[in-house]
Amino acid sequence: MEQKKGQRLVLFPLPLQGHMNPMLELANILHSRGFSITFIHTTFNSLNPSNYPHFTFHSFPDGLSPTEVSTSKNDILSFLLHLNTKCVQPFKDCLATLLSQAALDVKPYTCLIYDGLLNFTQAVSCSLNLPTVVLRTGGASSFVVFAAFPLLWEKGYLPIQESRLEEQVIEFPPLKVKDIPTMNTPNQEKFVEFLKAIIKAAKASSGIIWNTFEDLEQPSLESLKNQLNIPMFPIGPFHKYNSTSSSSSSSLLIEDKSSISWLNTQAPKSVIYVSFGSLAVIGEAQFLEIAWGLANSKHPFLWVVRPASVNGAEWLESLPKGFVEELGGRGHIVKWAPQKEVLSHVAVGAFWTHNGWNSTLESICEGVPMICMPCFSDQKVNAVYVSRVWKVGIQLENGKFERGEIEQSIRKLMKENEGEEIRCRALKLKDKSISCLVQGGSSYQSLNSLVSHLLSLE
Numbered sequence: 001m002e003q004k005k006g007q008r009l010v011l012f013p014l015p016l017q018g019h020m021n022p023m024l025e026l027a028n029i030l031h032s033r034g035f036s037i038t039f040i041h042t043t044f045n046s047l048n049p050s051n052y053p054h055f056t057f058h059s060f061p062d063g064l065s066p067t068e069v070s071t072s073k074n075d076i077l078s079f080l081l082h083l084n085t086k087c088v089q090p091f092k093d094c095l096a097t098l099l100s101q102a103a104l105d106v107k108p109y110t111c112l113i114y115d116g117l118l119n120f121t122q123a124v125s126c127s128l129n130l131p132t133v134v135l136r137t138g139g140a141s142s143f144v145v146f147a148a149f150p151l152l153w154e155k156g157y158l159p160i161q162e163s164r165l166e167e168q169v170i171e172f173p174p175l176k177v178k179d180i181p182t183m184n185t186p187n188q189e190k191f192v193e194f195l196k197a198i199i200k201a202a203k204a205s206s207g208i209i210w211n212t213f214e215d216l217e218q219p220s221l222e223s224l225k226n227q228l229n230i231p232m233f234p235i236g237p238f239h240k241y242n243s244t245s246s247s248s249s250s251s252l253l254i255e256d257k258s259s260i261s262w263l264n265t266q267a268p269k270s271v272i273y274v275s276f277g278s279l280a281v282i283g284e285a286q287f288l289e290i291a292w293g294l295a296n297s298k299h300p301f302l303w304v305v306r307p308a309s310v311n312g313a314e315w316l317e318s319l320p321k322g323f324v325e326e327l328g329g330r331g332h333i334v335k336w337a338p339q340k341e342v343l344s345h346v347a348v349g350a351f352w353t354h355n356g357w358n359s360t361l362e363s364i365c366e367g368v369p370m371i372c373m374p375c376f377s378d379q380k381v382n383a384v385y386v387s388r389v390w391k392v393g394i395q396l397e398n399g400k401f402e403r404g405e406i407e408q409s410i411r412k413l414m415k416e417n418e419g420e421e422i423r424c425r426a427l428k429l430k431d432k433s434i435s436c437l438v439q440g441g442s443s444y445q446s447l448n449s450l451v452s453h454l455l456s457l458e
């Protein structure tokens with residue numbers, strides 16, 4: 001296919017770890033296909049241009065107050081709403097300046113690729129005559145449920161009632177009411193309004209890029225194609241393309257490389273890797289049940305405990321005195337790990353995860369079976385798909401975080417027949433995640449279509 005070197009794209013990521021990673025990976029993919037990449041980014045969690053000498057960067061003052069910034073840690077919906085309000089004018093100014101400078105160049109910008117949760121950018125970009133393409137960093141199956149929130153509301157499933165948690169959502173098998181991807185917010189109606197705005201902006205865009213692949217989510221992609229009626233490009237898994245920059249360069253926290261040297265001392269497939277992503281916060285009681293469940297399982301474990309991810313604690317001070325020492329090297333705890341490297345390590349036998357979409361996909365790509373402990377939002381749907389649709393993991397039931405149950409789940413996955421079957425399925429799914437990227441594969445073809453589509457927007 002003919003490629004016009006130097007076609008320019010503007011990319012605008014949501015400044016949270018689980019969203020910046022896929023946007024940067026996408027940038028690398030498109031750059032390798034001949035596009036020039038310009039990032040616009042907020043000052044909050046700003047990107048470090050020196051890690052990406054092949055891209056151009058422009059930051060704008062997002063105007064978020066310290067209180068609004070702190071909502072990114074405990075009230076994500078409020079944080080997203082602040083971003084979608086505060087950034088409108090400075091983003092518009094930044095984009096307008098960029099476009100007016102580009103007008104003097106030979107090659108103007110072709111389009112803006114924005115994170116789907118920054119829905120305000122669609123109207124702004126449209127007012128400046130620049131087409132938009134959405135990047136959805138989450139999975140398609142969870143998005144199908146998000147798109148149906150008005151219906152779920154109408155049918156009385158929302159707001160969620162404690163007494164109905166175990167009821168099936170007839171419209172979305174195998175989801176139960178407890179699996180509906182709500183946010184931890186008292187104002188569920190606000191969340192529904194936000195979702196409607198996201199869908200509206202997506203429908204007004206020129207296409208959606210997905211970090212997923214056909215074999216994984218074909219029915220959901222098909223359903224969304226019919227509903228949204230815009231071109232869809234499932235080109236994932238992004239992180240499995242040959243990236244020109246190291247994965248660690250987008251990490252907001254420093255990756256503890258001792259994770260790998262410790263894994264090097266462990267037997268193949270023996271280690272449980274435990275991480276709950278970049279945002280989830282757990283209570284102290286739950287933290288202790290996890291600690292004892294891991295200790296009692298007698299399996300080696302690598303556990304990421306992000307600073308301030310346990311309510312009321314800075315790091316590990318809630319652990320009983322001597323807990324780590326008594327493990328005698330069987331457990332290794334770090335603040336942040338090089339996760340992709342960890343998951344591809346031969347010693348890792350299972351991933352106890354919160355099922356953020358990136359973690360879910362990264363685990364699938366390495367054929368590592370999962371213990372699912374979703375915390376909020378899309379994680380709940382992802383966990384259902386992992387445990388009950390793709391059947392490459394088991395789910396710890398919410399609210400039952402008791403050390404005995406944890407120990408039992410670990411044993412089931414690591415030792416018993418059911419675990420063996422899960423492992424076999426995980427390896428088959430891993431193969432599919434690789435084959436979709438090779439010549440003729442679904443993501444390979446979809447990327448070709450995306451490149452043509454972007455060039456046609458000129």
Ligand code: UDX
Nearest residue numbers: 017018021277278279304336337339356357358359379
């Ligand atoms: C957030 C939302 O919680 C999630 O629902 C949504 O799907 C994406 O954004 P997050 O908590 O950031 O998710 O988790 P996830 O999507 O799994 O992304 C975390 C990223 O950080 C992954 O790419 C993972 O490899 C990386 N990571 C995590 C590390 O590099 N080191 C770690 O120790 C932990």
